Amino acid sequence: xxxxxxxxxxxxxxxxxxxxxxxxxxxxxxxxxxxxxxxxxxxxxxxxxxxxxxxxxxxxxxxxxxxxxxxxxxxxxxxxxxxxxxxxxxxxxxxxxxxxxxxxxxxxxxxxxxxxxxxxxxxxxxxxxxxxxxxxxxxxxxxxxxxxxxxxxxxxxxxxxxxxxxxxxxxxxxxxxxxxxxxxxxxxxxxxxxxxxxxxxxxxxxxxxxxxxxxxxxxxxxxxxxxxxxxxxxxxxxxxxxxxxx
Amino acid sequence: xxxxxxxxxxxxxxxxxxxxxxxxxxxxxxxxxxxxxxxxxxxxxxxxxxxxxxxxxxxxxxxxxxxxxxxxxxxxxxxxxxxxxxxxxxxxxxxxxxxxxxxxxxxxxxxxxxxxxxxxxxxxxxxxxxxxxxxxxxxxxxxxxxxxxxxxxxxxxxxxxxxxxxxxxxxxxxxxxxxxxxxxxxxxxxxxxxxxxxxxxxxxxxxxxxxxxxxxxxxxxxxxxxxxxxxxxxxxxxxxxxxxxxxxxxxxxxxxxxxxxxxxxxxxxxxxxxxxxxxxxxxxxxxxxxxxxxxxxxxxxxxxxxxxxxxxxxxxxxxxxxxxxxxxxxxxxxxxxxxxxxxxxxxxxxxxxxxxxxxxxxxxxxxxxxxxxxxxxxxxxxxxxxxxxxxxxxxxxxxxxxxxxxxxxxxxxxxxxxxxxxxxxxxxxxxxxxxxxxxxxxxxxxxxxxxxxxxxxxxxxxxxxxxxxxxxxxxxxxxxxxxxxxxxxxxxxxxxxxxxxxxxxxxxxxxxxxxxxxxxxxxxxxxxxxxxxxxxxxxxxxxxxxxxxxxxxxxxxxxxxxxxxxxxxxxxxxxxxxxxxxxxxxxxxxxxxxxxxxxxxxxxxxxxxxxxxxxxxxxxxxxxxxxxxxxxxxxxxxx
Numbered sequence: 001x002x003x004x005x006x007x008x009x010x011x012x013x014x015x016x017x018x019x020x021x022x023x024x025x026x027x028x029x030x031x032x033x034x035x036x037x038x039x040x041x042x043x044x045x046x047x048x049x050x051x052x053x054x055x056x057x058x059x060x061x062x063x064x065x066x067x068x069x070x071x072x073x074x075x076x077x078x079x080x081x082x083x084x085x086x087x088x089x090x091x092x093x094x095x096x097x098x099x100x101x102x103x104x105x106x107x108x109x110x111x112x113x114x115x116x117x118x119x120x121x122x123x124x125x126x127x128x129x130x131x132x133x134x135x136x137x138x139x140x141x142x143x144x145x146x147x148x149x150x151x152x153x154x155x156x157x158x159x160x161x162x163x164x165x166x167x168x169x170x171x172x173x174x175x176x177x178x179x180x181x182x183x184x185x186x187x188x189x190x191x192x193x194x195x196x197x198x199x200x201x202x203x204x205x206x207x208x209x210x211x212x213x214x215x216x217x218x219x220x221x222x223x224x225x226x227x228x229x230x231x232x233x234x235x236x237x238x239x240x241x242x243x244x245x246x
Numbered sequence: 247x248x249x250x251x252x253x254x255x256x257x258x259x260x261x262x263x264x265x266x267x268x269x270x271x272x273x274x275x276x277x278x279x280x281x282x283x284x285x286x287x288x289x290x291x292x293x294x295x296x297x298x299x300x301x302x303x304x305x306x307x308x309x310x311x312x313x314x315x316x317x318x319x320x321x322x323x324x325x326x327x328x329x330x331x332x333x334x335x336x337x338x339x340x341x342x343x344x345x346x347x348x349x350x351x352x353x354x355x356x357x358x359x360x361x362x363x364x365x366x367x368x369x370x371x372x373x374x375x376x377x378x379x380x381x382x383x384x385x386x387x388x389x390x391x392x393x394x395x396x397x398x399x400x401x402x403x404x405x406x407x408x409x410x411x412x413x414x415x416x417x418x419x420x421x422x423x424x425x426x427x428x429x430x431x432x433x434x435x436x437x438x439x440x441x442x443x444x445x446x447x448x449x450x451x452x453x454x455x456x457x458x459x460x461x462x463x464x465x466x467x468x469x470x471x472x473x474x475x476x477x478x479x480x481x482x483x484x485x486x487x488x489x490x491x492x493x494x495x496x497x498x499x500x501x502x503x504x505x506x507x508x509x510x511x512x513x514x515x516x517x518x519x520x521x522x523x524x525x526x527x528x529x530x531x532x533x534x535x536x537x538x539x540x541x542x543x544x545x546x547x548x549x550x551x552x553x554x555x556x557x558x559x560x561x562x563x564x565x566x567x568x569x570x571x572x573x574x575x576x577x578x579x580x581x582x583x584x585x586x587x588x589x590x591x592x593x594x595x596x597x598x599x600x601x602x603x604x605x606x607x608x609x610x611x612x613x614x615x616x617x618x619x620x621x622x623x624x625x626x627x628x629x630x631x632x633x634x635x636x637x638x639x640x641x642x643x644x645x646x647x648x649x650x651x652x653x654x655x656x657x658x659x660x661x662x663x664x665x666x667x668x669x670x671x672x673x674x675x676x677x678x679x680x681x682x683x684x685x686x687x688x689x690x691x692x693x694x695x696x697x698x699x700x701x702x703x704x705x706x707x708x709x710x711x712x713x714x715x716x717x718x719x720x721x722x723x724x725x726x727x728x729x730x731x732x733x734x735x736x737x738x739x740x741x742x743x744x745x746x747x748x749x750x751x752x753x754x755x756x757x758x759x760x761x762x763x764x765x766x767x768x769x770x771x772x773x774x775x776x777x778x779x780x781x782x783x784x785x786x787x788x789x790x791x792x793x794x795x796x797x798x799x800x801x802x803x804x805x806x807x808x809x810x811x812x813x814x815x816x817x818x819x820x821x822x823x824x825x826x827x828x829x830x831x832x833x834x835x836x837x838x839x840x841x842x843x844x845x846x847x848x849x850x851x852x853x854x855x856x857x858x859x860x861x862x863x864x865x866x867x868x869x870x871x872x873x874x875x876x877x878x879x880x881x882x883x884x885x
Contacts, residue, residue, distance in 0.1 A: 012796055028521065032631075035523050038747070045745045045800065050791050053799055055313065057486040060528045061627065062411055063317040078630075085630045110457055111797045118434070121314050125426045129419035130378045134298040134696040135369070137376035141333065144387030153380040154405055157412060161316055190378050 001027040001093040005040065007052055008100045009112055017109065019098070029089035033076065034059060034066065036088055037099075053112040061085040061225065064160035067167075068113055069100040074164035074223045082162065082225040102167035106174070106210045117163050119209045120177060127201035128181045130190055143189050153187040156180045158226045165220035165228070171212030176220040178206050179236035180228050186239055196243035203240055250503070250855055250870045253657045254358040259876045260340070263362045266658070270701050271708035278303035279429075281707050282715060284451055284466035285309065286438045286493055289318030290410070290688060291671025292472030293417035294695025300424030302700060304707075307464055308421065309433045309453060311488065311802075316418045319474060319486040320691060323410025324531035324624065325394060326402035327374075327688035329367040334391050338399040340364045345877055347686060350396045350576050351651070351679020352829035352845065353879050354506070356853070356872065358658055359676040363686075363693050370692040371403055377416040381405050392620075394684040395532050396576035396884070402685040407531055407623045413688050417695065436462070437802060438493045439733075440726045441469060441500045441667065448500075448667035449716055452726045454734075456802060459795040461727055463718035467710045468666045468703055471497060472695070475650035475672040477510065479810045479817070480762075481754025483647035484516055484529040490806040491813045494654055494673055502662035503855035503868060505655035505675035507813070508821035511682055511830050512763045513648035514580035517631050518600040527646040528631055530603070531624055532684040535573045535580070537608035537617065538641070540564050542592040542601050552594065552602050552640045563587055571884040578681045578830045578843075579884060581645035585763050586841060588644070595642050602640035609637065645763060649687060651678040651830065652820070655855040655870075659702035660694060663855075666710075668703060670694035675853070680829025737804045742787030746803045749784045750810065756780065757814050765821050766834040774818045781811040816856055816865055823867060826850045847879055 003024050010017030024040055031039070034056050041051035057065040066083040070076035076086045091097065099113065107115040145153075157180070165176035182199050185191025191198070214233060221230045255262045255269075273281065281304055285296050288310040296308045312318060332338040343364035348355055375381060375389070381403050382390040391400040405412040424430035435456040442450035442465070450465035476491035477483040498504045515534060516527045541560045548555065563583055565572045575583075584601050587593065594600050609617050614637060618625070625636045632642070654662050654669040656676050661668050671691040678686065760773025790804045827836040827843035828850065836844045853870040 028523070030521055031523055032525070035525050038525055039523060042745055042747065045789055045791060046743060050793060051800060053797055057312065057317060057488050058319060058322050059487055059526045060322060061630075062408065063312075063319070063321050063486060065312065065317055080626075081630060085627070087630065087633075089633065114797070117313060121316075121422065121432070121434075124316075124419060125422040129423040130376065131423065132373075132376040132420075133301045134294075134373055134420075134700070137369070137372040140331070140372045140375035140381075141388045143375065145383055146387055147383045147385050150380055150383040153378075154382075154412075157380050157405075157415065158408065160411070161314070184380065185378050188378055188380065190376055 001029065001088065001091070003027050003091065004096040006096060006098045009052070010109055012111055013108055027088055029087070031088045032059070032084060033070070033086040033088065034084050053114050055114045056084055059084045062160060064162040067102045067115060067162055069102055069167055071098050074102060074167040075225050080225055080227050102163050104166045104172035106172065107163060107166065119211070120161050120163065122209060123174065123178055123202055123205050124181065126205035127198040130185065131194060145189060149187045153184045156184040156187070156228065156232055159228050160226055162225065164223050164225060166211065168219040168223035169212065170217065170219070171215060173214045174206050174211040175214040175233050175236070176224065176228055176230065178202050179232035182236045182239055183232040186235060195239060196246070199236060199239045199243050250868050251657065252356060252870060253659060255658065259357060259361050262358055263365055267701055270705040273704050273708050273711060275303050277711045279305055281305060281710060282307065282466035283703065284464055284469045285472060286451065286470065287318065287472035287474060287673070288315035288418070288421065289472060289474060289671060289691065290320035290414050290417055291691035291695040292318070293414065293421045294692055295470060295472060295670060295699050296430050297417060297420030297424050298696050298700045299703070300421070300427065300429035303429060306424070306430045307433060307466065308430055309436045309438055309451070311435065311437050311456065313434055315421055315432060315434070316415060318414060319489050320414040320688065321411045322486065322529070323688050324407045324529065325533035326392065326404035326409045326685040327371070327413060327692065328394070328401050328685045329371040329403060329689065330364055330401060331368055331371060333389060334400045336399045338401050342399065343367065343401065346397045347677065347683060348679065348877050349882055350683040351681050352882055353679065353847070353851070353874065354509070354828050354872065355677060355679030357874060357876055362698065363677045363690055366693040366697040367689050369697055370689065373696050374413055374416045374692065377420055379405060379412045379416040392533060393536060393574065395535060395574045395580070396571070396683045404533070407533070407621060410688055413692060417692070437805070438496070439730045439805070440496045442722050442726045443500050443664060444716070444720060444722045447665045450718065450723060452730050454730070457797050459798065461731060463723045463727060465716035465718050467707060467713060468668065470668045470670060470699065470703070471654065471673050472671045473673045475653065476813050477647045477650050479754070479813050480647035480758055481750045482519060482524060482527050484513055484527050487526055490809070492806050492809045495809040495813060497654060497662060497664065497667060499858050501664045501858070502667055503655040503857055504652070504816060505853050505855045506652035506680070506820065507817045507856065508761070508824060508831050509651035509680045509829060510647060510817070511577055511649040511651060512581045512645045514577055514584055514645050515603060515643045516646035517628065518595060518597065518642055518644035520632070528627065529646070529648065530628060530641060530643055532577065534603060534621060534624060537620070538573065538603040538605050539607060540573055540601055540603055542587045542594060546591040547598070552604070561592070568884045575884045576681060576683060581763055582832060584645055600642040600644045603643045604640035605636060649682055651675065651680060651682055655853070659705065660699055661702065661706065666706065668699060670699050680831055734801065734805065737788070737790050737801065737808065738792050740785060740788050740790065742789045744787050744789060746788055746790065746800055746807050749780065749788060750807045752780055753777065753807070753810060753814060757817065761818050761821050764832050764834055767822065770818050770822045774815060777811060777814045777818065784808070784811065819865060820854055820856065823854065824850055
C-alpha cells in the first residue's frame with residue numbers, strides 16, 4: 001500500500017506545532033500501525049532527518065503508553081483496539097492518515113505525538129487506593145465477594161490509563177477514568193470502608209486538574225480500547241451523591 | 247578479590263527465614279526518615295518495595311523510564327500468580343512449591359532463597375487482595391485457582407488474562423498512597439545510567455531526564471535495582487520494546503557480579519514471527535495449555551488447512567512424549583519439543599516455524615462460553631494480530647525469548663556483591679534456577695518487594711543511621727557523570743548511516759541463531775565473533791540524530807543497544823563454559839538418546855557469577871556451589 005501521512009510535529013512543549021506530510025510506499029497490511037511508524041522513522045533516520053517521537057512500550061495493548069489520535073479518533077478506527085494493536089489492514093491503498101497527539105488541557109504536549117498524562121497519576125494519588133500496609137492483611141478468603149461483583153470490579157479495573165476517554169470527549173472530561181477506579185473499589189468489600197472519602201477526593205482532584213465536565217455524550221465509552229462502560233460513571237455519580245448526603 | 251558468600255542463615259530450611267527475621271537488625275522509626283533509599287524500576291517488585299518501605303517511614307526516591315509507575319512490563323504478565331494457599335485441598339504446601347521450583351529450575355537454584363519465596367507467597371495474595379486486586383472468584387465468593395505448567399496442583403490465582411496488570415496496579419496504588427504521604431518521591435521519565443559507589447558502598451545514581459536531556463545526580467544510603475530482565479537482547483521477544491539491561495549492566499561494571507546470564511527462558515506459546523518488520527512477539531499465556539492441545543501434522547510439510555487434517559493424521563507430540571504432564575510440561579521442555587518438530591520439517595504456516603494450539607476439543611466439551619470466560623481477551627488479542635479467529639481454527643504458536651532467570655548475583659539479603667546495592671524481582675538471579683515455572687514471576691516480584699527487601703535492607707541500614715545525607719558534589723559523582731556524558735556524546739558523534747534499531751535486529755538474529763533454544767560450542771564461538779564484529783560496526787556506523795538537550799528516543803535506544811552488545815557477549819561466555827544441558831540452557835553436546843537435556847551435576851552444580859574485569863577484557867568466573875540438603879537431585883522427568 002502507498003499512504004500519505006499527515007503527522008503533527010512539535011519540537012517541544014513551548015514550540016509551535018504543525019502538520020508535516022510524508023509519503024510511505026510499501027506498507028504491508030500485516031504491519032501494526034506502530035510498525036508502520038517504525039518504518040517511517042527508519043526512513044527519516046537514514047535520510048538524516050529527525051524521527052517522529054511517539055510513546056509506546058508493551059505493543060500488546062496493556063501498558064497504556066500508546067496514545068495517538070488517528071483520523072479524528074483516539075487509537076484509530078478499530079473498535080476496542082489500542083494503537084499498538086491496530087493493523088494496517090484497517091486502511092487501504094492511497095489513504096491519507098492524519099496522526100495527532102491526544103489533545104486536552106490536562107495533557108500538555110511534550111514533543112510531536114507524546115503528551116504528559118501525569119494528571120492521571122495525581123488523581124490516583126488523591127485517593128485511588130485502599131489504606132492497607134504490607135503485613136496487615138487478613139487471609140484473602142475471609143473477604144467473601146460474589147462472583148458477579150468480582151467480575152464487575154474486574155471489568156472496571158481493566159482500564160489501562162491511556163487517556164483515550166479524555167481525548168475523545170469534547171469537554172476533555174476524565175469521568176470514565178476516575179469512575180472506573182471508583183467503581184472497582186466500590187464493588188469490593190475491601191474498598192467500601194473508605195468509599196465516601198475516596199470518591200470525593202478523586203472528583204475534587206479531577207476538577208482541580210482542569211478536566212472538563214461530563215455532558216453524557218458517551219464518546220468515552222465508544223472510544224475506550226478496553227470497553228470500559230459508562231455505567232461506571234452512573235455508579236460514581238451515585239457514590240458521590242451518597243457521600244455528599246450522608 | 248570479592249568472595250562469594252550467600253550468607254544463608256543456619257538451621258533447618260523451614261526455620262531459616264523466621265530465624266533471620268528474629269535476629270535481623272532494625273531501624274528505629276524516628277531514624278528511618280533520615281535514610282534515603284533509591285529505587286530504580288517501578289514494576290511489581292519495585293512498586294511493592296516502594297510502597298512498603300514508604301509505609302515503614304524511609305525516604306524513598308523511585309525512578310522509572312516510563313511516564314507513569316503503572317506501565318512497567320509486569321503489566322503484561324497474563325496467566326497468574328502462585329501461592330501455597332492450598333484452597334483446592336489438593337496437596338499443596340510450602341515444601342511442595344519449593345520442590346516444584348527447584349525441580350522446575352533443573353536443580354540450579356539456591357534452596358534457601360527458593361524456600362523463602364514459597365514461604366511468603368501466601369501473604370502476597372492476602373496483601374494484593376486487601377489492596378483491591380479483583381482476583382477471580384468461585385460462586386461462593388472464595389478465590390478461584392487454576393493450574394499451570396510443570397506442576398500437579400492448582401495454586402495459581404488469576405484476574406482473567408490480566409493478572410500482571412492487576413497486581414501491578416495494586417502495588418502502584420500502594421506506592422501512589424505513599425507519594426501523597428510524602429515518603430515516596432516519583433521520578434518518571436528517567437533512565438538510570440550509572441551507579442555511584444563511594445568507599446565501596448552504593449551511594450547514588452546518575453540518571454538522564456528523558457524529557458529535558460538533563461543529567462541528574464541523586465544520592466542515597468542504599469540503592470535497589472528492580473529493573474527487570476534482559477530478554478530484549480534478542481530484539482524480538484515477548485518483552486516491552488523499551489525493557490533493557492542498562493541499569494543491571496551499569497551495576498555489573500561497578501562491581502556487582504552477573505549470575506547465570508545464559509539462563510534465558512524461551513516461552514513456548516508466542517505468536518510466531520510473521521515478517522521482518524515485526525517489532526515484538528506477543529505472548530499467548532501458558533494458561534492456554536490447560537485447555538488447548540498442541541499438535542503438528544504427522545506428514546512432513548503438510549500444507550493442508552489445519553481443520554482439514556483428520557484426527558488420525560495429527561501428532562499431539564507433547565501428549566505422546568510426556569504422558570504424565572502432556573500439554574502442561576514446563577516451558578523449556580515444551581519449547582524444545584516444538585523446535586524439534588519444526589526442525590524435522592513438521593512445522594505449520596508459511597514459514598514452517600509454528601505449531602498448532604487447538605481448542606476444538608475444549609470447546610466441544612465445555613462450550614464456547616466457558617472458553618471465552620477463561621481466555622476471551624487472549625483470543626481477541628490473537629485475532630487482532632493475525633486476523634485468525636481461534637474459536638474457528640487452531641492458533642499458531644512458536645517459542646520466543648521471554649524471561650531471564652539469570653541476573654545480578656545476590657545473597658540471601660538480596661544484596662549484590664556491591665554493599666548497599668540490592669536487586670529484586672527479575673533483575674536478580676535468585677529463585678528460578680535454569681528455568682522458571684509459570685506464574686512464579688509475579689509471585690517472586692511481590693514477595694521480594696512486600697515481604698523480603700523491607701527486612702533485609704533494614705538489616706543493612708541499621709548500620710547507616712549515623713551517616714548523614716550525601717552531597718552530590720563529591721568527586722565520585724563528578725566521575726560517574728562524566729563517564730555517562732562521554733558515552734552519550736560518543737554515540738552522537740559516530741554520525742554514521744545505519745539506525746540503532748537496524749543494529750539491534752541484527753544483534754538479536756545472531757544471538758537467536760547461535761545462543762537461542764539450542765546451543766553448541768562451534769555456534770557459540772561463531773556467535774561471539776559475530777557479536778564482536780557487529781559491535782565494532784555499530785560504534786563506527788550508527789546514526790543517532792542530535793536533538794540538543796531534548797527528548798531523543800534514538801539516543802535512549804542507542805545507549806541500551808550499546809549495552810546489549812556487552813550483555814550478548816556475557817550470555818555467550820556463560821553458555822560456552824557450561825557444557826551441560828540444564829533447564830533452558832540446551833547444549834547439543836549434552837543430551838540423552840531420546841533428545842532430552844542431560845545435566846552434569848558433578849561438574850556444573852554451581853551458580854556461575856561473572857565479574858567485570860574491564861572493557862574489552864573477558865569476564866572472570868566465580869562459582870557458588872549448590873549443595874542440596876532438602877531435595878534429592880534427580881533427573882527431571884515429566885514422562
